[in-house]
Amino acid sequence: MISVKDIFLINKNPYTISSYKMPEQLHLPDYKEHFNIKYEEELNPSQIEAVTSLDGPMLVIAGAGSGKTRTLTYRVARLVEKGISPAAILLLTFTRKASMEMLTRATKLLDNRCERVSGGTFHSFSNSMLRRYASYIGFDNKYTILDRVDAESLIGMIRKELALGSKKRAFPRKQTLGNIFSRSVNKALSVEDVVYDDYPHFTHIIEDILILFDMYKNRKAEHNFFDYDDLLVYFHLLLKNHPDIRDRISSSYKYIMVDEYQDTNHIQAGILYLLTSANKNVMVVGDDSQSIYAFRGANFKNIIDFPKMFPETRIITLEENYRSGQPILDLTNVIIDRAAEKYSKKLFTRKPGGSTPVIIGTRSENSQSRFVVEKILQLNKSGISLSRIAVLFRAGFHSFDLEIELAREQIPFIKVGGFKFIESAHIKDVLAHLRVIYNPYDRISWYRILLLLNKIGPKTAQDIYEAISSEKSGYSGIFTIKHKAGRSQGIDRLKEFFSTIDLRPMSVAEMGETVLNYYAPILKDKYDDHPKRARDLEHLLTIMQRYDNLEQFLTDMALEPPNTSIDDTFSADSPDDDRLVLSTVHSAKGLEWHTVFIIWALDGRFPSIHALNSEEELEEELRLMYVAATRAKENLVFAYPNQIYDRSSGMTLSRPSRFLDMIPGNILEKYYVD
């Protein structure tokens, strides 16, 4: 066994962003303007061009670690410093966290005018516009946003009503149906095409699937439901069909910037196009090599098509990497070279140091975990704080064993991505009660509430819902429900709950407390692990305290839910404590750490076994590996357990990821630990 004790290079001089000397030949704007920020000293020539060329369409191809966020931040500051009204600047990002971070940074750079810049995701921006203008396309603006789980329950309800499952042949499950529908919307394909291409085994029941799809659409309209896709689709429709609204919106945003453009889909590109109808001051930033959301309909070709959409486009490429040491870049360049389709660019760095990446085979999953834990302890001892270390993986559950080992060693960590606490049943139960207060004809939530009660099944729930709905008196309809012997108890408590809500106007948090009071006995009865779940609910309550508006709270829970799993014992209260980061690769996008571990770098796990027979999916897995590896600044460590039996395929997985295979030892060092 080879010792892997000394594989780390600990950088004693933490990396600081180097200032860049401006070359002679750079042209400065002719006009004499005074700027407080020293753009020329703090940015490189390409970045300066991106930051100071404000008018007209611009495409920035930004390689990993090339200062993309920095460029956007400085550009926001530049616009504001020039006197552009912050409200006339729109910054569309992939998560709200990303836009908030950029605006905070711009604020530090300049002043707090930057905080008033409009920012958010395509979904949240669409939502805010639809709340204002929904009536123009025939919708009520008091709609409820369905998340994936809600959408699937609605599909499940219709599926049951149509009794499609009871026919002798297997009918797709609600989750599969949800995937089919969403895919068709996001990829602009017909449902037929999606089924033929991706679910050929369901082609014989295509008629039924189409009927269900139709009913799903109708049912959403009937109940004022918008699913994620609808937010984009209907906003696009609004812009397309109503020139007056389009002009109003597009002329109010003088400058638009879009981050992570490689992960937008065709509807988003269409929205962007219409948003720029009044003026074409639009900059998009992206990297085709980092496109990792094709499964959600994203199309990295949007980047290539951008200059076609805006013929005057100026293209700027950022190729200097400020993040990783050369040895890491050498490896990541090899990885991305294997991609079949890409804009060609070669990243370089002037940053000294960095250690050669290593890959470690381990005997079992647990020895992989113990290896990682041991290395983390070592690093920590040599002065690298935990928050500068991350462990990345392909799928949320890949870290379960590691989490146990970390807890054993009392290493505090935070987990990002994977299973979201907002999706767990008890949270959804509580939210359902709040949702019917907001929208009393929310059928999904009523069913959810009613089915929690004893002796009430689907049929009774349906009857009760119909009664409430025909009463047309909001949730008060529940008061008219007649008792039936034996099942009145649950209903009585429910009525009591709603009458408490009725008593007086309440704050969001007070409503939450009322729900929790009502729900506590149900929780205890339903779940064996209720203490843990009760803690989650307490956490939800603290989130609610930040809101003074129920609609805003419910919207945020649907569009920007907390992305971390809450149940880690150490997270407690201290916000600035030093914690290790565990994250899915998707959730690690845009971030960086001193040392990055990528676990389960095992062929069949990463790339996932499900991607192996599709050229396209395999390409996406490759880009995903590229994204993961380019997060590292100093140390990059891959690990994979040996001899893993995969139940679903009956195969034994024992080779390292094909993306890391056959790479010379001087670029990727190979070890084995037992």
Next chain:
DNA sequence: TCACGGAATATTTTT
């Protein structure tokens, strides 16, 4: 009509 248990089945990533 509900609750429960056995059988089938898909299995990741996220707004």
Next chain:
DNA sequence: TATTCCGTGA
């Protein structure tokens, strides 16, 4: 492995 689906007995 865990969830979802379906049939059966109460």
